[in-house]
Amino acid sequence: MSTKDVLVLRDLLATNKQAAAAIRKELRARGILAVNLLSSPGSGKTTLLEALAERLRDRYRLAVIEGDIETERDAERIRAKGIPAWQITTGGACHLEARMIGKVLGEVPAAIDFLFIENVGNLVCPAGYDLGEELRCVLLSSPEGDDKPAKYPQAFLTADCLILTKSDLVPYLPFDPAKAAAEALSIKPGLRVFTLSALRGDGVDELAAFFVEALERLRSVRA
Amino acid sequence: MHELSLVAGLFDTLEETAREHRARKITLVRLKVGKLAGVVPGLLESAFDTYKKGTIAGEARLEIEEVPVRLRCRDCGGGRLDETGDFACLACGGRNVEIIEGRELIVERIELEVEEPEPGPGGPAST
Numbered sequence: 453m454s455t456k457d458v459l460v461l462r463d464l465l466a467t468n469k470q471a472a473a474a475i476r477k478e479l480r481a482r483g484i485l486a487v488n489l490l491s492s493p494g495s496g497k498t499t500l501l502e503a504l505a506e507r508l509r510d511r512y513r514l515a516v517i518e519g520d521i522e523t524e525r526d527a528e529r530i531r532a533k534g535i536p537a538w539q540i541t542t543g544g545a546c547h548l549e550a551r552m553i554g555k556v557l558g559e560v561p562a563a564i565d566f567l568f569i570e571n572v573g574n575l576v577c578p579a580g581y582d583l584g585e586e587l588r589c590v591l592l593s594s595p596e597g598d599d600k601p602a603k604y605p606q607a608f609l610t611a612d613c614l615i616l617t618k619s620d621l622v623p624y625l626p627f628d629p630a631k632a633a634a635e636a637l638s639i640k641p642g643l644r645v646f647t648l649s650a651l652r653g654d655g656v657d658e659l660a661a662f663f664v665e666a667l668e669r670l671r672s673v674r675a
Numbered sequence: 676m677h678e679l680s681l682v683a684g685l686f687d688t689l690e691e692t693a694r695e696h697r698a699r700k701i702t703l704v705r706l707k708v709g710k711l712a713g714v715v716p717g718l719l720e721s722a723f724d725t726y727k728k729g730t731i732a733g734e735a736r737l738e739i740e741e742v743p744v745r746l747r748c749r750d751c752g753g754g755r756l757d758e759t760g761d762f763a764c765l766a767c768g769g770r771n772v773e774i775i776e777g778r779e780l781i782v783e784r785i786e787l788e789v790e791e792p793e794p795g796p797g798g799p800a801s802t
Contacts, residue, residue, distance in 0.1 A: 456696060456787045462688050464681050464706070464780040546677055577677040580713045580780075602760070606713045609774070638770045639762050 468581055471550035475557065475584025479567065485667040486567040488583050490607060491591035493573030496617040496650055498526045500591065500659075501568055503650040505533040507660045512565040512667075517556055519548040519572045526570060536561070547577040550584055565667055579606040587666060590636075593618040594625050598632035601639055608636045613644040615659065620649040678714060681780070682722040686730060688782050693731050698787035701732040705784045709742045709777040716741060735785075744777030 463469065479486050489497045501516060508514055516537040518526040527539035538556045540548060548571050560567065569585060571578040590611040592600055595618065601608045608614070614636045616629050633645045644662065648655030689701055704723070708714055716739045723737045744757035746764070753766035757777070764772055 453699070453788055454791055455702065456698070456789050457784060458692060458696060458787060459784050460688065460692055460782045461784075462782045464685055464688075464782060467684050467687065545680065549680070576713055580677065605760075605762070606711055606778075609711065609778075641771050 465580065465582075468550045471554055472582035472584040475550055475554055476586070478557070479584060479586070480670065480673075482562055483671050484564055484567050485587070485663065485670050486569060486583070486585040487587045487589060487663065488569045488571060488578075488585035489589050489591060490571045490575070490578045490611070491573065491593075492575045492596060495573070495591045495593035495596060497570045497573070497591055498529055500615065500617060500648075500650040500656075501530060501570060502533055503653060503656045504568070504660055504663070505530065505535045507656060508566065508663075509534060512664075513561070513563065514566045514568065515560050515564045517548075517553060517560075517567065517569045519552075519570060521545070521572060542572060545572070546574050547572055547581050548583060549581050553583050566663065575600070575604045575607050579604075579610050586670060587612045587663075589613040589615055591615045591617050592632060592636075594621045594627040594629070597626075598628050598635065601632065601636040605639050608639045608643070611636075611640060611643060613646065613662070616645065616647040618649060618651075619647050619654060620652050678718040678722040679726070681714065682719065682726045685723075685782060686726060686732070689732050689785065690730070692785060693787060696787055696789055698731070698789050700788045701735045701785055702788055703736050703738065703784075703786035704732065704782070705738045705740065707740050707742050707779055707781045707783050709779040710744050711774065711777045712780045714780060740783070742777055742779055745775050746772040747775050748772050 491497055514535045516530045516535055518537055518539045520526055521542055521544055524539045527537040530537035540552050569583055588611045590607050616632060629647050637643055646659045693701055708716055720737055727733055746757050747754045748764035748769055749771040750769040751767040753764055755765050762772055763770055
C-alpha cells in the first residue's frame with residue numbers, strides 16, 4: 453500500500469455549470485430569453501410575474517418555471533393569468549439547480565419568447581447556481597431594508613439587474629431606494645436598476661421594455 | 676444551506692478520481708473555498724462527515740483553505756485584499772473594482788491509498 457497525492461483542481465459546481473451551459477445553448481438556439489428571478493421570500497417575485505404577464509402576453513408567448521420548497525400555489529397564480537407554468541417543488545432544497553430546469557424544459561413549448569424562472573425564495577443559496585439563464589434579476593422589496601446588498605453580496609455580484617419592488621410602501625418605511633441602488637452598484641458596477649410597484653403597476657412597463665430589448669438583442673446575435 | 680448538495684457533487688468527483696487511480700481509499704480531501712462562495716466551511720465539514728460514512732472516503736480528513744477576497748481596481752490598476760468588505764479601491768477610492776479571488780469553490784487535491792505497483796519481471800514470484 454502506498455499513498456498518492458492527486459491534484460484535482462475541479463470546480464465543486466462543475467456538474468451544475470455544465471448542465472447550465474447546455475440549457476443556455478439550447479435556449480439561445482430556440483431564441484428564448486430566460487430570466488432567473490432571485491430574492492428573499494415575500495419580496496414580490498410572483499406578483500411581479502403577474503404584472504409582467506399582463507403587459508407582455510398579448511404580444512409575446514411566455515412560460516414560467518416556479519421553484520418552491522412546497523405547494524403548487526405560485527404556478528396556479530401564473531396559470532390564472534393564462535400563462536403556462538411548471539412548478540418544481542424542491543422538497544426542502546433551498547435553491548433550484550440546472551438539472552431541475554433541464555428536466556422541465558422538455559415539456560416547455562419550443563415556440564415561446566420568454567421563460568421566467570422564479571427561484572426558491574432565498575437570497576443566499578440560489579446565487580451559487582447558474583440555471584442557464586440569460587439575465588439574472590435580484591428583487592429587493594422596500595420592507596426588507598436598503599442595507600441588504602452589502603449583507604448578501606453574492607446575490608448582487610452575480611446579478612444583471614436589480615429590481616426594487618413595493619415602491620408604493622416607500623413613503624411609510626425608512627427605505628431609501630437611492631441608497632439601496634448605490635450600495636448594489638458599489639458591489640456590481642453596471643447593474644441595471646428598476647424601481648417599481650407591481651401591485652399598482654408603476655414602473656413595470658420600463659422593466660417589460662428592458663426584457664423585450666434583451667430578447668431582440670438575443671435574436672439579433674443569433675440571426 | 677446547500678452544503679449537503681455541494682458535498683454530493685464533491686463525492687462524484689472523489690469516486691471518479693479514486694476509480695481512475697485504482698485507489699483503495701481516500702485519506703485526505705483539500706478544498707479551496709472563497710469568502711464570497713456563499714458557503715459556510717463549518718457546515719461543509721458537517722455535511723462531509725455525514726456523507727462520507729460507508730464511502731471510499733469513510734476515513735478521509737477534510738481540509739478547507741478559506742480564500743480571502745482580492746480585488747483589482749479597473750481605474751487605477753491597484754490590487755489589494757478586501758479587508759473591509761466595502762468593494763472599494765484603497766488606492767483611489769473608486770468603486771470600479773473586479774473580484775479576482777474569493778469566489779472559488781474548488782477541490783484542490785486529494786490523497787489516496789493505492790495498491791503497490793504490480794511487480795514487473797524479476798520481481799518476487801508469487802505462489
